[in-house]
Amino acid sequence: MTPLLTVQALHKSFAVPxxxxxxxxxxxxxxxxxxxxxxxxxxxxxxxxxxxLSADSGRITLDGKTHAPKHRRDAQANGITLMLQELHLxxxxxxxxxxxxxELPSRLGFVSKQCLREEARKxxxxxxxxxxxxxxxxGALGVGQQQLVVLAGALxxxxxxxxxxxxxxxxxxxxxxxxxxHLRRWRAEGKGIIYISHRMEELREIADTVxxxxxxxxxxTKPMKESSTQELVNLMAGRELAVAAQxxxxxxxxxALRVTNLSTGSLVREVSFEVKRGEIFGLxxxxxxxxxxxxxxxxxxxxxxTGTIEIGAPLRIINIRQPANAVRAGIALVxxxxxxxxxxxxxxxxxxxxxxxxxxxxxxSQEASQAESLRNKLDVRCHSIEQPxxxxxxxxxQKIVLARWLLRDAHxxxxxxxxxxxxxAAKEAIYQLLRxxxxxxxxxxxxxxEMQELMALCDxxxxxxxxxxxxxxxxxxxxxxxxxxxxxxxxxx
Numbered sequence: 001m002t003p004l005l006t007v008q009a010l011h012k013s014f015a016v017p018x019x020x021x022x023x024x025x026x027x028x029x030x031x032x033x034x035x036x037x038x039x040x041x042x043x044x045x046x047x048x049x050x051x052x053l054s055a056d057s058g059r060i061t062l063d064g065k066t067h068a069p070k071h072r073r074d075a076q077a078n079g080i081t082l083m084l085q086e087l088h089l090x091x092x093x094x095x096x097x098x099x100x101x102x103e104l105p106s107r108l109g110f111v112s113k114q115c116l117r118e119e120a121r122k123x124x125x126x127x128x129x130x131x132x133x134x135x136x137x138x139g140a141l142g143v144g145q146q147q148l149v150v151l152a153g154a155l156x157x158x159x160x161x162x163x164x165x166x167x168x169x170x171x172x173x174x175x176x177x178x179x180x181x182h183l184r185r186w187r188a189e190g191k192g193i194i195y196i197s198h199r200m201e202e203l204r205e206i207a208d209t210v211x212x213x214x215x216x217x218x219x220x221t222k223p224m225k226e227s228s229t230q231e232l233v234n235l236m237a238g239r240e241l242a243v244a245a246q247x248x249x250x251x252x253x254x255x256a257l258r259v260t261n262l263s264t265g266s267l268v269r270e271v272s273f274e275v276k277r278g279e280i281f282g283l284x285x286x287x288x289x290x291x292x293x294x295x296x297x298x299x300x301x302x303x304x305x306t307g308t309i310e311i312g313a314p315l316r317i318i319n320i321r322q323p324a325n326a327v328r329a330g331i332a333l334v335x336x337x338x339x340x341x342x343x344x345x346x347x348x349x350x351x352x353x354x355x356x357x358x359x360x361x362x363x364x365s366q367e368a369s370q371a372e373s374l375r376n377k378l379d380v381r382c383h384s385i386e387q388p389x390x391x392x393x394x395x396x397x398q399k400i401v402l403a404r405w406l407l408r409d410a411h412x413x414x415x416x417x418x419x420x421x422x423x424x425a426a427k428e429a430i431y432q433l434l435r436x437x438x439x440x441x442x443x444x445x446x447x448x449x450e451m452q453e454l455m456a457l458c459d460x461x462x463x464x465x466x467x468x469x470x471x472x473x474x475x476x477x478x479x480x481x482x483x484x485x486x487x488x489x490x491x492x493x
Contacts, residue, residue, distance in 0.1 A: 002064075004028045004192045005161055010048070010058030012216075014391055016383060018044045020216040022058070026161065026192040031183060033203045033224060034196045036213030037236050037423045042196045043393070045213075046163045049194075050082035051075035063160060079160035083167050089146055091139025096120035098138045099153050123152040128178050142292060143336050143417075144171055144449070151179060162186060163194045166394075166421045168202060172286045172449050173484070180206055198423050199450075200229045212236055233424045252459075253277030254313050256443035257331075257412050259298060262307030267293040269467040271307070275412070275443040280434060282458035283447045285487050289464040291447040292336050295414040298445075299326045299333040301341075311412060332410035334401050336417050336447070338394075342401040345390035349375060349382055352389055353403045374403040379429065394421035402433065413437065416447045431457055451480055465490030 007024040011017070019041045026032050034042050047053040049060070051069030060067040062078055069075035072082075089098045096116045120134035127148045138146065147167065154162065164183075168176045183193060183206055195207055203210060203224060211221040212235040220235055258274040268290045275281040283291045296302040298309060300320040310317050311329055320326050326333070335341035343352055353371040371385050378399040382392055389397055398418065405413060418434070419427045434457065438444055448454050454461050455478065462472040463486035471486040 001027055004030075004063060005049075005067075006061040007045075008059045008061075010045070010060070011056045012041075012044055012048065012053065013056055018216050019048075019055075022213075022216065023218055024211065026194060028160075028190045028192055029187050030209060031187055031193045031195055031207045033207035033210040034194055034213065035198070035203070035210060035232055035236060035423075037395075037425055040213040040236070040393075040423075041216040042213055043165055046082060046165050046194065046196060049075065049080055049161070049163060051080075052082075076157065076159070079158070080163065081154050081157050081159040081161070082163045083150055083154050083165065089138040089149065091137065093138060094135050095124070095132060095138050095141070095149055096134035098149065099123055099134075099156070123156055124149070126155050126182075127152045128175070142288060144175065145288065147171060148175060148178075151182070155182060159191065161192045161194065163196070165196045166198070167195075168197065168199065172487075173451075174286070176202065198421070198427065200232065200424075201452075236424060252279050253441055255315060256311065256313070257298075257445070258308075258310040258315055259294075260308045260310070262294065262297055262309075263305045264293055264297045264302055265305065267467055268297060268304075271464070271467075271469045273462055273469060273472065275445055277313075277441045277443055278438050279460070280438050280444045280446060280458045282454040282461035283445060283464060284451060284454055284461050284483055285464035289487065289490075290467040291464050292416055294464070295333060295416050295445065295447060296335075299323055299331060299414060301333065301335075327408070327410075330411040332405035332408060332413045334398075334405065334413070334415045334418055336420070338397050338401050338420075343389050343397060346388050348384070348386040348388060349380060349400050349403075350385040352400050353385075353407055355404055370407055371403070374406060377406075378403055378433070379426075395423055395426040398422055399426070399430070402430070410442070412443045412445075414445045417449065418446060419448070419450075419453065451483055454483075455480075463487055463489075 003025040005026040007022060010019050010022040012019040022041065022045065036042050044053065048055050051072045051074050062080070067078055069078060099120050100116060117134045121130065124130055124132055124134065129145065129148055129152065138149065141149065151167070167179060171179065186193060197203060207224040209221065210224045210227050210232065212219050212232060214236060253276055255274045256277045260272050262271040263269050271294055273281070283294065285291050293302060297304040300322045308317050309320055318329050320329070339345060344355070350368055350371045353374060375382070375385055380396050380399050382396065389400055398421070419430050422430065434444060446454065446457060460472055460474055461478055461483065462469050463483055464470065465487055468490055470489050473482065
């Protein structure tokens with residue numbers, strides 16, 4: 001069968017080569033998974049296909065014709081649609097305006113607001129977001145809902161090839177199944193699908209073929225059903241790598257953080273919990289359950305209406321009105337959206353790492369040395385600590401956000417999706433780091449959409465549903481079924 005898409009000897013360099021003599025084939029009616037470590041070249045390849053980057057050399061053929069797009073609309077005209085890992089909605093525009101940004105419905109030269117709203121409602125209903133107001137600002141949505149809005153936009157386009165870069169990173173199981181239903185329909189229609197993901201269980205469910213990238217080169221392609229998880233992980237890492245182990249019991253100290261009756265509008269209602277020194281405390285729940293908002297309210301990034309926050313030994317109430325208050329109290333936040341809320345993208349690792357620790361305008365040689373030490377400790381892949389973080393892969397960017405708080409030596413760490421968009425090797429490294437921090441007596445609160453991640457990492461897991469904390473489980477009490485049931489409990493009548 002003639003491939004729908006053929007890539008031959010593709011090469012792309014930035015400061016260093018990112019793709020080297022890369023070959024790839026995609027057939028009509030195929031879901032082809034693309035896996036590899038952070039910086040392996042997956043997103044660069046996707047951006048070249050979608051017209052966001054140009055290749056230095058090589059040849060791409062789409063449906064028998066040369067494909068060399070000069071920009072994204074050029075690629076879309078050729079039949080290629082890209083769903084990016086990092087969201088690119090315009091926060092100040094409405095959901096409807098984002099969906100139809102390049103072709104707003106009009107009459108007599110004027111935008112038809114009514115038509116825009118009606119078409120937007122239809123698009124949102126396809127992905128289960130019929131409850132959203134199309135006129136509300138896109139920036140007010142959580143990352144999970146933004147991801148579904150991006151999917152709604154992709155569903156409206158006619159295309160031959162769909163590229164999905166970490167599409168489920170912020171989605172729960174139900175939203176993921178909505179996506180998979182559409183992928184199965186697209187596959188049945190004869191479209192080619194390139195699926196970039198670090199989640200092996202998803203690949204086994206949806207992918208027909210898998211290719212592994214390492215250091216910009218394709219090192220293996222074979223049917224997904226013939227590939228073991230351990231084989232793929234070893235190929236990505238280039239060495240034998242142990243699969244993440246279950247969390248081991250840690251001795252617990254006194255209570256380090258106590259949250260009582262915390263409320264922020266309808267998003268968080270009377271949430272109470274406490275975390276001990278040396279404990280990893282998980283927050284589970286569906287997208288929109290209030291997990292992110294809870295962490296932001298504790299950190300002072302969102303105003304809280306009611307509730308108290310106590311820290312220290314002995315516990316004392318602290319008044320956190322803004323993030324600076326939290327940082328001075330020894331509380332750190334690793335945000336859900338690292339690019340929007342966690343990094344100064346044009347600056348290097350050095351400046352981003354020192355951001356919470358600088359005492360003046362300029363870093364001392366000792367502080368710069370500390371940034372270099374953290375680069376080595378966390379295995380951040382960059383050619384120097386001055387390289388702009390916007391040129392690094394998502395996983396390396398996440399490590400830099402974590403490095404900032406390691407340097408600050410925060411006692412309480414609030415981590416919102418700490419392994420979002422991170423490959424298997426980097427994920428295990430982050431797990432090990434979090435366990436080490438807990439062993440040092442720090443208190444960790446971890447939000448994750450991956451239930452298995454929470455069960456492997458945490459000592460206790462609390463479940464939020466419809467803005468409320470509905471149940472807390474010890475390690476010997478939880479099961480996937482119990483956690484799922486609790487997550488839906490706030491929506492049951």
